[in-house]
Amino acid sequence: MGEVIVITSGKGGVGKTTTTANLGVGLALQGKKTVLIDTDIGLRNLDVVMGLENRIVYDLVDVVEGSCRVKQALIKDKRYDGLHLLPAAQTRDKNAVTPEQMEKLCDELKEEFDYVIIDCPAGIEQGFKNAIAGASRAFVVTTPEVSAVRDADRIIGLLEANDIRNPRLIVNRLRPDMVRRGDMMTIDDIIDILAIELIGVIPDDENIIVSTNRGEPAVADAKSAAGLAYRNITRRILGEDVPFVDLTAQENILTKMKKLFGFKPA
Amino acid sequence: MMDLLKLLTRKKENSKDVAKERLKLVLIHDRSTFSPQFLEMMKSEIIQVIRKYLDVEEELLDIQLTKTTSEDGERIVPALVANIPIRAMRSGNR
């Protein structure tokens, strides 16, 4: 029996879709049968981030309305064994799906898949309720900014009110240089405020934009710092005890030299 | 010595510390706003308790969550305000 994890945030644009795509590819690379569901009806995006936009025939609404079978709507990612996408509908409104339908769908999918990862829309309305309905675990994504952390707090409260206990925190777009000069909250500051357990820290990384341009999630890119961070989260999902690297640690002269001469960091 | 150095070189408080302080305060308020159902539940239980001791005008009863300034006068804090008109004291309360 698989696990259903919802990726939430409250505030939009903090990296839910990016995270869903990268964790999906990450889990598939670890040999897990994984399906990603885009629940952002009307603002479909996971398909382009994954590079699968040209292969959509059916969508989430078609499935819950019974216009097609689940299997027919799943897009198989040919690059990564075991990875599938169920795209959102683009021309329907959020109320086209109910929480009960989502719960039923998730129950069905977790019979077949090791992981069902749900990309949640921004906000706390119907779309959010749908996205969390079938999930037993949640990751809350935030950036180190006041408004994003505030909205994350609200989401944590709502998750708990809906019996999704112990949500885990992902801090995205950390800027080590800004943290070092005291112009960005540290990971400890954010944990102190939100009082939930951390599962990963993603640095702000140009590779995310480049990889999204190409439709190839950065997790598969050995040279990307964000990719490494997503690989670490993937291993933590699988139960491995992966230590957190301090991204804000001052580079010492040796690692700087090594970088300069093209050695890979240890 | 370190402290003195810090004091001398310090221009302004770090912006991240300002952010953290502001967040802490705004979340105290955010976290204290209840849902309407929650307030209704609490209201009906409060009435039950009061009714044991006082004969109250239930139709005129008013319980609300509002804001007030804190004792030091520096912050806005949530407050539960109840206006409960009493018809009579129950006998046997002395």
Ligand SMILES: Nc1ncnc2c1ncn2[C@@H]1O[C@H](COP(=O)(O)OP(=O)(O)O)[C@@H](O)[C@H]1O
């Ligand atoms: N770690 C990162 N570094 C740089 N850019 C990022 C990072 N994470 C997300 N982004 C960018 O931020 C934007 C919003 O991300 P997205 O995943 O679509 O957010 P959401 O789904 O929460 O609305 C995208 O343009 C994405 O490329």
Ligand SMILES: [Mg+2]
């Ligand atoms: Mg999104």
